[in-house]
Amino acid sequence: MxxxxxxxxxxxxxxGKGLPVLLIHGFPLNQQMWVDQVDxxxxxxxxxxxxxxxxxxxxxxxGPYSMELLADDxxxxxxxxxxxxxxxxxxxxxxxYVAFALYRRYPERVAxxxxxxxxxxxDSADAKVNRDISxxxxxxxxxxxxxxxxLPKMLSHQIYEKSHQLVKRVEQIMLQTTLDGMVSxxxxxxxxxxxxxxxxxxxxxxxVMHGSDDQIIRLVDSQKMxxxxxxxxxxxxxxxxxxxxxEQPESFNEAVARFLSxxx
Ligand code: MLT
Numbered sequence: 001m002x003x004x005x006x007x008x009x010x011x012x013x014x015x016g017k018g019l020p021v022l023l024i025h026g027f028p029l030n031q032q033m034w035v036d037q038v039d040x041x042x043x044x045x046x047x048x049x050x051x052x053x054x055x056x057x058x059x060x061x062x063g064p065y066s067m068e069l070l071a072d073d074x075x076x077x078x079x080x081x082x083x084x085x086x087x088x089x090x091x092x093x094x095x096x097y098v099a100f101a102l103y104r105r106y107p108e109r110v111a112x113x114x115x116x117x118x119x120x121x122x123d124s125a126d127a128k129v130n131r132d133i134s135x136x137x138x139x140x141x142x143x144x145x146x147x148x149x150x151l152p153k154m155l156s157h158q159i160y161e162k163s164h165q166l167v168k169r170v171e172q173i174m175l176q177t178t179l180d181g182m183v184s185x186x187x188x189x190x191x192x193x194x195x196x197x198x199x200x201x202x203x204x205x206x207x208v209m210h211g212s213d214d215q216i217i218r219l220v221d222s223q224k225m226x227x228x229x230x231x232x233x234x235x236x237x238x239x240x241x242x243x244x245x246x247e248q249p250e251s252f253n254e255a256v257a258r259f260l261s262x263x264x
Contacts, residue, residue: 205231
């Protein structure tokens, strides 16, 4: 499906009925990363999954893509499909950065948050330098050069070594990201605002989720968020890395379903 927004055509999926749950993918991924969630969750909920600009089937547009711009796109999508009721907003990694921006701008739209494998803090000086290195590499050698560096870190060491099918699946999803989408998202993440000051003001229920072997975002980042959020629960899934929803889909889905059953 696609929605015509003021300056882009956003591709998305919309499945199921009930409380709307917006699932925002990470970088450099797309809505296909929710493949193991959608059938299960759409039995009880309306699951809306956009492809952010330059990712999946949504074409790139001039960057950078600030987290606020991507959050505005998500709200414009909800408006375009006439969702006026409160929405549960879930984001993994970059999707979590977008979820923070969305809550900062539109708290009145949000019933609850799911923050998976993400962090509230901004990029450190070193992380900003690494973003610039990745941007230069993508421009010089193409997206596959950046993907080759990232892929081994997307999953836990063990799963990366053993689950060749899953590694292939993640790679196929990542390969759909356009060069402009990759560069613009890297710029947006590099320049994103620190959401730490927001944490104590988030007065909706929050489920913080983390894979015990995440190689990209440290467990301590989730623990710090959990400590500051007034209404949070924390689920640390064993034997999983950054893409915990694909590595341990059953325990991920179970934790999300338990959390959603408590949201009105
Ligand atoms: C993601 O998975 O969305 C990214 O790895 C997040 C990041 O690079 O900060």
